[in-house]
Amino acid sequence: MKWFSDLTVYRKLAVGFGGILVILAISSAVIFQKSREIARITHMNAVSDLTIDLLDQADAALTRLPGSLSRYLATHRPEDGRAIQDDEARVLQKSAQLRAILGKEKPESLSQIDAYTQMSKRYIDGAATPQAQLAADPAR
Numbered sequence: 001m002k003w004f005s006d007l008t009v010y011r012k013l014a015v016g017f018g019g020i021l022v023i024l025a026i027s028s029a030v031i032f033q034k035s036r037e038i039a040r041i042t043h044m045n046a047v048s049d050l051t052i053d054l055l056d057q058a059d060a061a062l063t064r065l066p067g068s069l070s071r072y073l074a075t076h077r078p079e080d081g082r083a084i085q086d087d088e089a090r091v092l093q094k095s096a097q098l099r100a101i102l103g104k105e106k107p108e109s110l111s112q113i114d115a116y117t118q119m120s121k122r123y124i125d126g127a128a129t130p131q132a133q134l135a136a137d138p139a140r
C-alpha cells in the first residue's frame with residue numbers, strides 16, 4: 001500500500017472513482033444479463049400457459065363430444081347436431097393453434113401434438129361423425 005500513500009490526493013480520488021466505475025460497470029452487466037434471463041423465462045411461462053389453455057380447450061371439446069353425440073341420438077334436435085359439429089371443429093382448431101405455437105417455440109414437441117391430432121381425427125372420423133350422420137339419416 002506504499003504506492004497508494006505516495007500518490008497525490010488528486011490521484012487517490014481518481015483511483016477511488018475509477019474503482020467505483022469498474023464496480024458499477026460490472027454490476028450493470030450482471031443486472032442486464034439477469035433481466036434478459038427473466039424476460040426469456042417470462043416469455044416461456046406465457047407460452048406454457050397458452051399451450052396448457054389450448055390443450056385444455058381441445059380436451060374439453062373432445063370430452064364433450066360423446067355426450068353431445070348421445071344427446072343428439074336421443075333427441076334428434078338440430079341444435080344437438082350442431083353441438084357435435086362445433087365440438088369437432090373446436091378440437092381440430094385448438095390442435096392447429098397449438099401446433100402453430102409449438103412449431104415456433106418448441107418444435108421437438110410437434111410429434112406429440114401431431115399424434116394427439118391424429119387420435120382426435122380418428123375418433124371424430126371413425127366414430128362421432130358416422131354415428132351422427134346415421135342418426136340424422138337412418139336410411140343410410
